[in-house]
Amino acid sequence: MPVKKKRKASGVSAAVAEDGGLKKCKISSYCRPQPPARLISGEEVFSRKKCLAWFYEYAGPDEVVGPEGMEKFCEDIGVEPENIIMLVLAWKLEAESMGFFTKEEWLKGMTSLQCDCTEKLQNKFDFLRSQLNDISSFKNIYRYAFDFARDKDQRSLDIDTAKSMLALLLGRTWPLFSVFYQYLEQSKYRVMNKDQWYNVLEFSRTVHADLSNYDEDGACKYNVINFHENKILKIRRYALSSIDENNSLKTS
DSSP: OOOSTTTTTSSSOEEEEETTTEESOOOOBBBBOOOHHHHOOOSSSHHHHHHHHHHTTTTTTEEEEEEHHHHHHHHHBBOOTSSSSHHHHHHHOEEETTTTTHHHHHHHHHHHHTSHHHHHHHHHHHHHGGGGGGGHHHHHHHHHHHHHOOOOTTTTTEEEHHHHHHHHHHHHTTTTTTHHHHHHHOOOOOOOOHEEEEHHHHHHSSSSSOOOOGGGGHHHHHHOOOHHHHHHHHHHHHHHHHHHHHHHHHHO
C-alpha cells in the first residue's frame, strides 16, 4: 500500500520500468528480510490497551497513522508499502483512505485479527496471503481496492492508478494481463469507472487466454473499457502471438 504524502494525492504511486517491451509496475509481493517472528503463546491474549499503545507508536497528534507513521509501521513489520499484504491488511481494517489508518479502523481491524503487537501481526502474514486464494475473499478485496485507491472527490480511478492496482491484483494470475495492460497503455482512456473495474475481474475469470469463448455479441456484458470489435481483434492477435511465441520457446 503506497504511502501518500497528503490525502488528496493520487492513488497508487507505482514506478514502471521497461522489461521485454512491457511496462511492469514496481508493486510486488516482496518483503524485506526479517528475523523470524517470535512465537506467541496461547496465554498472551489480545489486549485492547496494548493495541492502542501500539497504534500511538505510529499515530500523529490527530490520532491518525499518516504517511510518516505508515512508513515506520511498514519498516517495523518488514513489508514494503507496495506489498499486497498491505492492501489485504487495509481491507481487514476497513481503511477508507490509502496511506492512512484511523484509531477506530486500527482498533476494529486489529481486534478482529487479535493483533496487539508487531510479532502477532507478522504471524498473521500467511493468513492474510491466504485471503487472496479464496475466491470470495479475493472478489471482496478486489472490489474494496477501487474505492480505497480512488481520490475521494472523484467517482472513477485515474487510469495510471487503475493499471497499478490491476497489476497488483491480477498481474501474477491472469494469463492475459500483459496483453490487457498493453491495451490500456495504447488506449485513449484516462479513467476507469466502477462498473468497468468490476467487469475486468469478470472478464479475467471467464474468458479463455486465446479468447476463443469471447462472445462479441455479448460484449456489453463485460463493458471492459468499451471493447469494440476492432479492439477485440487487436487484443486477440496479441494473445495468439504471445501463445505461439511461448509454445515455440517450449519446443525449442
